[in-house]
Amino acid sequence: MxxxxxxxxxxxxxxxxxxxxxxxxxxxxxxxxxxxxxxxxxxxxxxxxxxxxxxxxAVLPLSPAPPPHIAAAQPTKDVARTTPWKLTAVACLVAAIAAPVGWIVSGAFDQRTKLDDWRDYAAAYHALYVPETLSSSDHDAAQRQAQVDRAGQMLRAELSPYVEPFDTVVFRRAQVLGFDGEPLIQLAFQSASGLPIALCIVRSDGAPDVDLSFEDFDQLRTASWTREGLSFMLISGDAELTEAFAKSIVDRS
Amino acid sequence: MRQSQNTAGLRFIRMALEKNAHESVRTALAEAYPRLWRFCLTTTGRRDRADDLAQMASLRALEKAHLFEPGTALDRWVFRIAQRIWLNELRAETVRQGGGVSQVDDIDLPDERASTETNVFARQVFATVMALPEAQRTAVVLVYVEGYSYKEAAAILEIPIGTVMSRLAAARARLSSPSSEAKGARA
Known part of the structure; x- marks a missing residue:
């Protein structure tokens, strides 16, 4: 052929x-x-x-280590070649000279944005609460106290003063949540009318005390303050109740 | 009230998704980084430029993390980003700086297996591929090294599948046995 x-x-x-x-x-x-x-x-x-x-x-091992903006929060064995302080310093430098990159940077930038972030998340989480969320929670007093004790251990703080009743508001349950690897404690309360109220607490060691301030999250009212290494946010759909309850808690601590 | 709660709930979901997108893109980028760098090395033909391009592409990918579709292949996405940066931003400058685009003399393969014939052969193969025209060696690495299909390689390079085929055919003609060096000598 x-x-x-x-x-x-x-x-x-x-x-x-x-x-x-x-x-x-x-x-x-x-x-x-x-x-x-x-x-x-x-x-x-x-x-x-x-x-x-x-x-x-055979060329792959010649690759340089991933740059800090990728590796800082996700250490790999390659990154171990660079010392941590150097990574943080370079990450901050990258953040300073690069276009805004949101929360991808590490170090000081995370410290600055973290507080805003956890409050946004916790508030949005609370926005999903309806009266039935807590009405179906039927723990007895001993179980609730055990929850508070466990949450307090996680947060390394004594939480009992914060679960005292206020007006018609009673404590319903304590949950251990988490944000960026740190515990975020949510103490849930309910008013006589069934309104859910949450007191959210994170550790903020080294942060200065911050006085009580109020802010709206959609139609929810939030009260925030920082005292002795703990940052608080109280939130509910009743502005008056949120403010009065928050003042009473601040006075207790 | 109920309406606003729904709005807030959606906002919560969106925030979580955005944060999740950043984290998953960053994690996947760290894992894929050596392969991204190798692709950049193939494209630029120069180690210093590969370092720059891989850094730029990974930073650009993080900036655009919200555009990344979860469930799709991140490596192909960041390869395409690198390819665009190279063509639009770096290539002309590299050529203008002189010395040609391809300078592979400074790339030494790791010498793990002592100086065996295999190792020598690997160096030759590497050098031969890197001596191909840029368009051909990029297609070769995407298809024969990374294992992408023609369709996937075409999507990364943003060229028709037929162009991938013709680049590979031309590359194969130059790389084929018995000796591409002999063919090069004849050329």
Whole structure:
């Protein structure tokens, strides 16, 4: 057979790479037995792909470690070559000179944004509460006290003063939540009308005391303050109740 | 009241998704970084430029993390980002600075297996691929090293599948046995 092959180099390449459909592949294979010229053309396209892969895999260890903006919060063994203080310093530098990158940076920037973040999350979480959320919570006094004790251990703080009743508001349960790897304690209360109220607490060691202030989150009212290494946020759908309850808690601590 | 609670709930979900997107993109970028750098090395043909391009591409990917579709392949996405930065921002400057685009002399393969014939051969194969024109060696690495399909490679390079095929066919013709060096000598 000396008839000219009907296949282009591109088609033969696709055949070698397994990219032709079954029918086209079968056609080439069946033609091979009767067309020695076709086999010769395939030979001319036979690149050592296995060796190419091995050679390029040998290059991978030459890669530099991932830069700090990727690696800072996700240490890998490669990053261990760089000392932590250096990572933080470079991360801050990257943050300072690069375009705004939200919360991808580490170190000082995280410290600054973290407080805003946990309050947003906790408030949004509370926005999902309806009266039934807490009405169905029927722990007895001993169970509730055990929850408070466990949450207090997690937070390394005595929480009992914060679960005292206020007006018609009674304590219903304590939950251990988490934010950025740190415990976030939520003490849930309910008024006589069924309104859910939450006191959320995180540790903020080293942060200065901050006086009570109020802020709206959609139609929820939040009260925030920081005292002796703990940051608080009280939140409910009743602005008056939130403010009065918050003042009474601040006076207790 | 109920309406506002729903709004807040949606806001919560959106915040969580955005934060999750950043974290998952960052984690995946750290894992894929050596391969991203290798792709940049192939594209730029120069180690210093590969360092720069891989850093720029990963930073750009983090900035655009909210655009990343979870469940899709992050490596292909960041490779495409690197390719765009190279073509739009770095390539012309690199060429203008002289010395050609490709300078692979400063790339030494690790010498883990002593100086065996295998190792010598690996160096030759690497050098031969890197001596291909940029468009061909990039296609070779995406398909034969990274294992992407033609379709995936075409999407990364933002070229038609037919162009991937013709680049690979041309590369295969230059890389084929018995000796591409002999072919090069004839050329």
């Amino acid at each position: 000396t008839t000219k092959s009907p296949y282009s180099d591109e088609e033969l390449t696709a055949f070698l790479d397994g990219e032709l459909d079954d029918a086209a592949s079968a056609a080439i294979e069946s033609r091979l037995s009767s067309d020695p010229g076709l086999q010769a053309r395939l030979d001319l396209l036979a690149a050592p792909t296995q060796q190419i892969r091995e050679a390029f895999d």
